[in-house]
Amino acid sequence: MRKVTESDLPGVGVRFDLQTDGGRNVGVVAHQTGRRDLVIYDEHDIDRACESVVLTEDEGHTLGELLGGSPVLEHLDDAVHRLEDLVISWVTIGAKSSLAGQTLAEATLRTRTGAGVVALVSESGSIPIPAGTERLEPGDTAVVVGVPSAVKAATRLLTRAG
Amino acid sequence: MHTGGDLLAIEPGAGVLGLASVGSVDSSLVVELGAVVLGLAVVARLARRIGLPALPLYLLAGLALGQGGIFEVSATEDFIEVGAEIGVILMLLMLGLEFSTHELIANVRRTTLGGFVDLALNFPPGFVAGLILGFDPVVAVLLGGVTYISSSGIVAKLVADLDRIGNHETSVVLSILVIEDLAMVLYLPIVSGVLFGGTALDTTVTVAISLLAVLAVLTFAYFFGERLSAFALSQSSEALLLTLLGGTLFVAGIAGRLNLSTAVGAFVVGVALSGDIVSHARGLLLPLRNLFAAVFFVFFGLQVDLGSIPDVAVAAGVIAAVTVVTKIATGWIAAGRVGIGKPGRVRAGAALIAHGEFSIVIAELGIAREGDLGALAAAYVIILTLVGAVLYQFSDSITVRARKRRHARA
Helix, strand or coil: CCCCEEEEECCCEEEEEEECCCCCEEEEEEECCCCEEEEEECCCCCCCEEEEEEECHHHHHHHHHHCCCCCHHHHHCCCEEEECCEEEEEEECCCCCCCCCCEHHHHCHHHHHCCEEEEEEECCEEEECCCCCCECCCCCEEEEEECHHHHHHHHHHHHCCC | CCCCHHHHCCCHHHHHHHHHHHHCCCHHHHHHHHHHHHHHHHHHHHHHHHCCCCHHHHHHHHHHHCCCCCCCCCCCHHHHHHHHHHHHHHHHHHHHHCCCHHHHHHHHHHCHHHHHHHHHHHHHHHHHHHHHCCCCHHHHHHHHHHHHCCCHHHHHHHHHHCCCCCCHHHHHHHHHHHHHHHHHHHHHHHHHHHHHCCCHHHHHHHHHHHHHHHHHHHHHHHHHHHHHHHHHCCCCHHHHHHHHHHHHHHHHHHHHHCCCCHHHHHHHHHHHCCCHHHHHHHHHHHHHHHHHHHHHHHHHHHHCCHHHHHHHHHHHHHHHHHHHHHHHHHHHHHHHHCCCCHHHHHHHHHHCCCCCHHHHHHHHHHCCCCHHHHHHHHHHHHHHHHHHHHHHHHHHHHHHHHHHHHHHHC
8 A cells, every 4th residue: 555645734624645656746635525626746846736626525436436446544544444443454364373274264263352354355356254164374364353452362363473 | 494584584564663763873874884885895896806815905995984095984983893893703703613622732733843933033023123113012012913923814815716725835834824823812812911901910910810711711612612512503594693693792702801802702712613513603604704804904994094104104115025034934944844845835935925814903902002003014914915915826936937047057
């Protein structure tokens, strides 16, 4: 995930900036009112918005979908996203983990920690709501859901030895 | 939801009664008031046509209508005076509505240095100029405030009109403006205390009490702002408008009674309100604010003797020139701190040049003590809003030309 920098605009909203591999800077101004400005910065004066397109909340969502509806928000907060008192975490399964190579049924993660695996993501594709026969392969990512303490315990089991 | 419908549901008989009571007011007052407001309408259209802020033109209109002007208003002066007071209160209320206490605190933490540079560079020119001009020290402190504070209203409008909200330096500019507005919350009670206090001990006590009161209200707003807002919210826009206006005038009036300055009272009410009520309140109050703020600037102009303008014109020009330099330096330093390039740093500085509503609010406090302060502040604000608007608009072509010249030399 790319680095997105965030700047407050008091009384207006928040601005997000992103630099592309091509060296161009683009940004989004998220107004408190729901309005979104899509901003493109000048190549010679990278602080100057040379083009700025005003989008309504709806248009912003549509454009986001067209660009590949990305999970930007989940990644902003260090791959941990809070929903009320639930936490979703993206955990890369460690090679040294005692659970590496086991099936979900063998690992009994939910019984041991209280946190459940809601998806497995590997290079060959992702498996939403995996069955008990799916394996926890080292290097793959497990999407873990639960209360913070449970997710923490599950993360420890999935990443460390012992 | 109720709209304006309630207002129209008047019994047929009441119309006759209403007409009779209106008829008892001196009709020349109504005619004069109509003429003044129509005059302002022409001015506002003119400002829009030439793409400049309307504020300096309102001031000019006030000057033209006042002592020694082309046409003296007399019948409506009392009304305009009350209207002006309401104008200040509404301006500050709307400003306060833009921020919540949580936002203000986060912002102060982030922009402390920029805010400090701003104060250190822009307060002294006015203060020193006041002393040189032979004003008494309290009035010199007021003049320092006049030169310190940029116009958040004009700057915000310039930024939006020129499509520069997305520019990197804009977050720096807005943060500095917020710090300035917050500084006013401490500055206004202090100067009011000093202006209206008697002995040194009296004054110290007044100032201490007023600062404590401001802190108490802000603390209250921090913890109970949301509950208060939920309580004040109403489905009927009429009821909401009356609640907001009545509540704010009441609090501002009490603040004024305590020598806290009505302006600060209104600002604090605005900050305390948060959540759903804010967007409703903005929509309802904006037209009223526009009307009464215009009345306030006219009123300020009315109090200034047109004949005294030439005497202070040179001083105002010099102080304005110094301010252009110190504000550009402020933007240059503050934007440089967060890694913004040279053109952006110049833009940040140019954005901060425009002075307006607050400078006039401050000068208004001292106009009774020192008549020249009014004329000086009016001339100063007129110069800086115009110069600021033009420089901010053309700051890019200035830096681009400088770059080209350097390239040519190299």
